[in-house]
Amino acid sequence: MPQASFGLSTHGFGLSEAIELTRALGQLPPCCVVYAIEGSSFDVGAPLSPLVAAAVAAVAEQMRVEIAGNTGPRAEAACMKLH
């Protein structure tokens, strides 16, 4: 994972660091897939944006297909995918 180092303030401890720490402890599953949706609006009080709402449906479907069909990264010996 890029920039994984618990070198900065504790506020900088994010997903990369959590995954790398787990790997260092020998507890990272052989397959780790990260699904992420980038936020689009951070306005105070604003509802879920249409862009993100649409992405939720698409990502949920992608996960469903990958889990059900086992067609995803499990096929790879060691995988680390970022969707």
Next chain:
Amino acid sequence: MTRRTIKVEGLARVEGEGALKVVVRDGAVETAELKIFEPPRFFEALLRGRAYSEAPDITARICGICPVAYQMSAVHAIENAFGVTVTGPLRDLRRLLYCGEWIESHTLHIYMLHAPDFLGYEGAIEMARDHPKIVRRGLELKKAGNAVVSLLGGREIHPINVRVGGFYRTPRRRELQPLADQLKWARDAALETVQWAAGFDFPECERDYEFVSLRHGDEYPFNEGRIVSSRGLDIAPSQYDEYFEETQVERSTALHARLRGGGPYLVGPLARYSLNFDRLSPLAQGAAREAGLGITCTNPYRSIVVRAVEVLYACDEALNIINAYEEPERPAATVQPRAGIGYGATEAPRGLLYHRYRLEADGTIAEANIVPPTSQNQASIEEDLRRFIGSWLDLPDESLRHRCEQTVRNHDPCISCATHFLRLELDRAQ
């Protein structure tokens, strides 16, 4: 005149963001300034006009690591204004909740933030690659603290079950039993942590600090006690403003606190331990002695051992509270608002946390004042740097920079509480 300049773009492994500048001229440290540039967070202003009942939840948001401390100082101050005294099992449950927070917070600092300094790692991830069992023990120990806070507070971080007068819901005895099993393991792990930390190499650095902490008649202090110092101060929390003052300095968005007419002072584990060793449990006292600590500790680099002793104490005390627990009849004491000023001081993991509230007759908060431990320690951290760095000027810049950072981390500063990222600029004037 020679001048040496070293810059560290990021002081790592601290909670929040700030900077450090050290100026060395003619082989001597001229100035050492802890700069905190995180924008002020205006929590005191956010509290104005809100109902007293909202204070525990609003103040808990000040810190993700020590929210319980903020809640406890808030409820004690407001209860002080309303003339409410919380006793019996409710008081014990507050101590238990605080035990959970100390375990969480101290363990995070010991294993993830501070130990890499002593073992020569850039950070916890690098340390975990070589010492996975140790880091796992640390995480498991922290988890025991999380479990306490989660059970009593409703969740691990920013608990939602604390109210003025007590709790919204109190646990059944049977709910505490699984916690006791987890804490028995944690107590053993905490003892191993003391022994592990005691084996590190510590620089021989002593400081004549004025230690300030709470002191209670028969308890190691969490929620209650008089504010005492190693130089004879002995006052009630309501007298805090008479004896301490906060001043603004240009380099920091966190106010500096000093003793009026005196100088810098130190709060936190070293102060608490040195002023209250006799109040520790026999197990914690014995572990401290075996770890080579005296009844006081004035070497800030050994603070990691003192923190470990406090984690051990917190596990021990938590088990005692659970064993003696009797379910209260009601989850909270009756609270009747009235106009007045209330004062509260409790022992956050990083030290004395003082709150003062002025309340209106209906319980609306008219004014709030919050003095976190890190603001109180800023001047002492700067003084540590001035005193200690002089002996290490022969070190190459990279090593010296690291030693400066370690010197700051000794006090586990929570910059976010005090007002986040620390930059170190070392000016050797050459």
